[in-house]
Amino acid sequence: MKLKALVGVLAVAGLAMPGIASATNGYFAHGYGIKAKGMGGAATATASDTMGGANNPASMVFVGDRMDVGIDWFRPERAASRTGSLGPDFSETSSSNDFLVPEFGYNMMLGDKMSLGITIYGNGGMNSDYKSGTSVATGMCAGPAVPRNPLCGFGKLGVNLEQLIVAPTFAYKVNASNSIGVSPLFVYQRFSADGLQAFAGLSSDANTLTNTGHDSSTGWGVRLGWQGKVTDAVTLGATYSPKIDMSKFKRYAGLFAEQGDFDIPMNWSLGVAFKATPAVTVALDYAHIDYAGVKSIHNSGITAGYTGPTNPLALGGSNGLGFGWSNVNVVKLGVEYKHNDALTLRAGINHGDNPIKSGETTFNILAPGVVTDHYTLGATYSVTKDSEVTVAYMHAQEESVSGPTNPYFPVNGTETIKMYQNSLGIAYGMKF
Numbered sequence: 001m002k003l004k005a006l007v008g009v010l011a012v013a014g015l016a017m018p019g020i021a022s023a024t025n026g027y028f029a030h031g032y033g034i035k036a037k038g039m040g041g042a043a044t045a046t047a048s049d050t051m052g053g054a055n056n057p058a059s060m061v062f063v064g065d066r067m068d069v070g071i072d073w074f075r076p077e078r079a080a081s082r083t084g085s086l087g088p089d090f091s092e093t094s095s096s097n098d099f100l101v102p103e104f105g106y107n108m109m110l111g112d113k114m115s116l117g118i119t120i121y122g123n124g125g126m127n128s129d130y131k132s133g134t135s136v137a138t139g140m141c142a143g144p145a146v147p148r149n150p151l152c153g154f155g156k157l158g159v160n161l162e163q164l165i166v167a168p169t170f171a172y173k174v175n176a177s178n179s180i181g182v183s184p185l186f187v188y189q190r191f192s193a194d195g196l197q198a199f200a201g202l203s204s205d206a207n208t209l210t211n212t213g214h215d216s217s218t219g220w221g222v223r224l225g226w227q228g229k230v231t232d233a234v235t236l237g238a239t240y241s242p243k244i245d246m247s248k249f250k251r252y253a254g255l256f257a258e259q260g261d262f263d264i265p266m267n268w269s270l271g272v273a274f275k276a277t278p279a280v281t282v283a284l285d286y287a288h289i290d291y292a293g294v295k296s297i298h299n300s301g302i303t304a305g306y307t308g309p310t311n312p313l314a315l316g317g318s319n320g321l322g323f324g325w326s327n328v329n330v331v332k333l334g335v336e337y338k339h340n341d342a343l344t345l346r347a348g349i350n351h352g353d354n355p356i357k358s359g360e361t362t363f364n365i366l367a368p369g370v371v372t373d374h375y376t377l378g379a380t381y382s383v384t385k386d387s388e389v390t391v392a393y394m395h396a397q398e399e400s401v402s403g404p405t406n407p408y409f410p411v412n413g414t415e416t417i418k419m420y421q422n423s424l425g426i427a428y429g430m431k432f
Contacts, residue, residue, distance in 0.1 A: 024350070024352070024371060024374060024394075024396060024421065025041075025287070025289060025328055025330050025350070025352040026289055026291060026325065026328045026352070026355050026369055027123055027161065027367070027369055028123055028267070028289055028328075029041070029101075029121075029122075029123065030332075030350045030352075030374045030376075030394060030396070031043065031332070031350070031376075032051050032054035032055055032103070032119075032121050033049050033051030033054065033055065033068070033070070033103060033105070033121075033427070034070045034072065034103070034378070034390045034391065034392045034425045034426065034427035035048050035049050035051075035346070035378065035380065035390055035392070035427070036049075036051060036055060036334075037072065037376060037378065037392040037394060037423070037425055038334070038346035038347070038348060038376050038377060038378015038379070038390070038391075038392035038393075039283055039332070039334025039335070039336065039346050039347075039348040039376065039378065040332045040333055040334045040347075040348025040349050040350040040374065040375075040376050041285065041330070041332040041334075041348065041350050041374075041376075042271065042273075042283035042284060042285040042332040042333060042334035042348060043055035043056065043059075043271070043283070043285070044056050044237035044238065044239060044269045044270065044271025044283075044285045044287075045227060045235045045236055045237035045271035045272050045273040045283060045285075046059065046235070046237075046271075046273050046281070046283055047059035047060075047062035047063050047227065048063065049063060049066070049068045049105060049390075049427075049429055050063060050066050050067065050068045050105025050106055050107045050117055050119060051068065051103065051105050051119050051121065052105070052107075052117070052119060052169055052171070052181065052183070052225070053105070053117070053118065053119025053120075053121070053165075053167025053168070053169040053183040053185075053223065054119050054121045054165070054167065054223075055239070056181065056225040056226075056227060056237050056238075056239045056269075056271070057167075057169045057170070057171055057180075057181025057182055057183040057223055057224065057225040057239070058171055058179040058180050058181035058225035058226050058227040058237070058239075059171070059179075059181070059225070059227055059237070060107050060115045060117050060169050060171040060181055061109075061113070061114065061115040061171035061172065061173045061179045061181070062173075062179065062227070063107055063115075064107070064109060064431060065107065065108050065109055065431060065432050066105075066106075066107050066429065066430065066431050066432070067105065067106045067107075067429070067430050067432070068103070068104070068105045068106075068427055068428070068429045068430075069102075069103070069104050069105075069427065069428055070102070070103045070104075070390070070425055070426060070427025070428065071100055071101065071102050071103070071425065071426065071427075072100070072101040072102075072103070072392075072423050072424070072425030073098070073099075073100060073101075073423060073424050073425065074098075074099045074100070074101050074421070074422075074423040075097050075098055075099070075421065075422050075423065076097065076099075076127075076419055076420075076421045077093065077094075077097060077398075077419060077420050077421070078093065078094040078097075078128055078368050078417075078418070078419045079091070079092065079093040079094070079368075079417070079418050079419070080092060080130070080150060080361075080365040080368065080415065080416065080417045080418075081415065081416050082150070082405065082411070082413045082414070082415045082416075083413055083414055083416075084412070084413045084414050089413065090150045092130050092131065092150060094127075094128045094129050094130060094158070095129045095130070095131060096127060096128070096129040096158070099127075101122060101423075101425075102120075102122075103119075103120065103121050103122075103427070104118075104119070104120040104121075105117065105118065105119045105120070106118050107169075112173070113172060113173040114170070114171065114172050114173070115169075115170070115171045116168075116169070116170055117168075117169045117171075118166065118167065118168050118169060119166075119167040119169060119183070120164070120165070120166050120167070121165055121167070122162065122163055122164050122165065123163040123165070123264075127158070127159065127160050127161065127367075128157070128158040128159060128365070128366050128367065128368070129156060129157075129158040130149055130150055130156065130157040130158055130195075130365075131149070131156055149195045150365060151195065151196065151198055151199070151362070151365065151409070152198035152409075152411070153194075153195035153196050153197040153198045153199075153210070154195065154197055155194060155195050155211070156194050156195055157194060157195035157196070157365075157366070158193070158194055158195065158366065159191070159192065159193045159194075159366045159367060160190070160191065160192045160193075160214075161189065161190070161191050161262075161367075162189060162190045162191075163187060163188070163189040163264070164187070164188045164189070165185055165186070165187050166185070166186045166187075166188075167183040167184070167185050167186075167223065168183065168184055169181060169182070169183040170182055170183075171225075176229075177228055177229040177230075178226070178227070178228045178229070179226070179227050179228075180224075180225065180226050181224070181225045181226075182222065182223070182224055182225075183222065183223040183224075183225075184220065184221075184222055185220065185221040185222060185223060185241070185244065186218070186219075186220060187218065187219045187220070187221065187244055187246065187264055188216065188217075188218050189216065189217055189218075189246065189262070190214050190215070190216045191214065191215055191216075191217075191249050191252060191262065192212075192213060192214045192215070193209075193210050193211070193212075193252060193255060193366075194210060194211050195210065195211070196209055196210035196211075196255070197209075197210060197211070198409075199315060201309070202309070202314060202315050202321065202408055203254040203255065203309060203314060203315040203316055204253075204254055204259075204309050204310070204314040204315060204316040204317045204320065205253055205254030205309075205316055206254055206309075207254065208250070208251055208252055208253040208254040208255070208260070208316070209252070209254040209255050209315065209316070210255070212251040212252065213251065215249045215250065215251035215252055215260075216249075217246045217247040217248060217249055217262065218246065218247055219244045219245055219246035219247060219263070219264065220244070221241060221242065221243075221244030221264060222241065222242070223239060223240070223241040224239065224240050224241070225237070225238065225239040225240075226238050226239075232275070233274060233275045233276075234272065234273070234274055234275075235272070235273045236270075236271070236272055237269075237270070237271040237272075237273075238268070238269070238270050238271070239268060239269050240267075240268040241266065241267050241268070242266050243263055243264065243265055243266040243290070243293050243294070244263055244264035245263055246261070246262055246263050246264060248260035248261050248262075249261075249262060252316075253316050254315060254316040255315055255316055256296035256315075256316060256320070256322075257295040257296040257299055257315075257316065257317065257318070257319060257320035257321070257322055258295055258296065258317075258318055258320070259316055259318075260316065261294075261295070261296055262294070262296050262297075263293075263294045263296075264294075265289055265290045265291050265292075265293050265294050265297070266289075266290040266293055267287065267288060267289045267290065268287070268288055269285050269286065269287035269288070270285065270286050270287075271283065271284065271285040271286075272284050278338075279337055279338045279339075280335065280336070280337050280338075281335070281336045282333075282334070282335050282336075283332075283333070283334045283335075283336070284331070284332070284333050284334075285330070285331070285332040285333075286329070286330070286331055286332075287329070287330040287332065288327065288328070288329050288330075289327065289328040289329075289330070290327055291325040291326065291327055291328060291355055292326070292327050295319065295320070295322060296320070296322050296323075297322055297323055297325045298322060298323075298324070298325055298326070299319065299320060299321060299322030299323075299324070300321070300322065300324040300360065301321050301322060301323065301324050301360055301362060301363040301364075301406055301408075302324070302359060302360065302406055302407060302408070321363075321408075322363075323356075323360065323363050323364055323366075323367060324356065324357065324359075324360035324363070324364070325355035325356060325360075325369075326353065326355050326356075326357065327353070327355075328352050328353045328355050329352065329353050330350065330351065330352035330353070331350070331351050331352075332348065332349075332350045333348060333349045333350075334346060334347070334348035334349075334376075335347050335348065341382065342381060342382045343379065343380070343381055343382075344379065344380040345378070345379050346376070346377065346378035346379065346380075346392070347376065347377050347378070348374075348375075348376040348377075348378075349373070349374070349375060349376070350373070350374035350376065351372060351373050351374075352372055352374075353372065354370050354371075354372050354399060354401065355369060355370075356368070356369065356370050356401050356417070357401070357403075358401055358402060358403035358404075359403040359404060360401075360403065361401060361402065361403045361405075361406075361415040361416070361417050362405055362406035362409050362415060363406065364401075364417055365415070365417055368401075368417035368418065368419050369419070370399045370400065370401050370417060370418065370419055371396040371397065371398075371399050371419050371420065371421055372397075372399055373396065373397045373399075374394055374395070374396045374397075374421075375394070375395050375396075375397070376392060376393065376394045376395075377392070377393045378390065378391060378392035378393070379391055379392075380429075386430060386431040386432065387428070387429065387430045387431070388428070388429045388430075389426065389427070389428055389429075390426070390427045390428075390429065391424070391425065391426050391427075392423075392424070392425045393422075393423070393424050393425075394421070394422065394423040394424075395420075395421070395422050396419075396420055396421035396422075397420060398418060398419065398420035399418065399419065399420070400416055400417065400418035400419075401416070401417055401418075402414055402415065402416040402417075403415060
């Protein structure tokens with residue numbers, strides 16, 4: 001009966017997943033699962049819900065027979081401006097700001113030492129939507145005073161990236177203190193871009209650069225995990241997921257490096273959970289996201305030596321221009337306080353590197369993932385002995401990056417991109 005229930009809830013959850021936007025640590029979420037989000041994302045060495053496929057597969061053998069379903073309202077406020085140019089100067093905010101991010105997890109025990117479950121979650125956040133303005137007849141925007149967007153293209157300017165990850169998870173308890181786990185990862189992603197016509201001269205294929213609608217790609221990967229209880233008070237955890245080779249966005253072969261390639265970067269995390277008192281647990285994670293391993297994300301948008309569309313450095317080329325993102329290292333610190341049998345309170349801090357450096361602002365008007373500091377609060381209330389409701393709030397402090405306009409974009413000036421975020425989530429958990 002449990003296996004039939006797993007198949008049924010998987011089908012429903014997969015069909016219910018809408019668009020995703022969650023740019024916090026680059027375009028990875030600050031945490032996965034509403035409980036983890038209330039702890040600043042720290043979850044590598046804890047075991048409290050069925051989000052182990054996203055956090056640590058080894059944790060699932062400790063959570064028992066359980067199901068979690070939740071949704072997070074996410075509001076990133078993004079803006080960009082250009083000043084001191086020959087034209088056009090602009091200052092605009094992205095008009096797409098409200099997103100619902102669902103999550104789902106299910107786990108069933110197979111005896112005392114093994115468990116089988118599934119986690120469904122998402123990444124995203126390379127999402128923006130700027131309206132058209134009025135051009136100035138100079139530079140790349142030279143021509144009739146028809147509506148032009150901030151990058152001198154026609155119509156709205158923006159991109160949308162959504163990633164859905166389905167993670168079946170098997171965990172095995174090696175002994176009373178140690179467990180290992182594995183989550184095969186199936187990834188489905190969608191992407192669209194609009195308003196980039198002005199960069200046609202930099203593209204290896206201008207017909208697949210912009211305004212070609214949504215395209216999708218798929219790929220398979222894996223997440224490995226370990227958890228070990230060192231003492232009654234200290235638990236350690238570690239996870240690793242190698243780079244996921246995704247199929248190419250053929251409709252955007254003239255935008256992303258390697259003819260439309262957009263892989264999922266390698267990432268790993270280490271964690272420790274310390275039970276300071278019977279009521280207080282402190283969790284600390286250190287995570288690394290290897291954006292440098294994905295050319296379309298990491299390659300600079302201002303690489304010297306570009307000579308034309310047939311050059312490997314062209315947009316879409318074998319070593320094509322990119323967003324110039326650096327690797328991101330993240331420290332996540334969370335505290336959990338069990339007030340009584342019914343109420344548990346949480347708070348956390350999440351600090352990650354800013355992947356975008358000065359000088360890479362032009363292309364990142366499309367994806368201003370610059371926030372670094374996140375502050376979180378959360379709580380769980382037990383409705384019955386087998387059911388609970390969890391809430392979490394996150395505020396990411398406003399950050400900005402300023403720098404000179406891309407030299408390939410013949411409109412001089414200084415550009416600034418900035419963002420801050422808020423999110424509020426709720427989840428229902430049930431033991432059975």
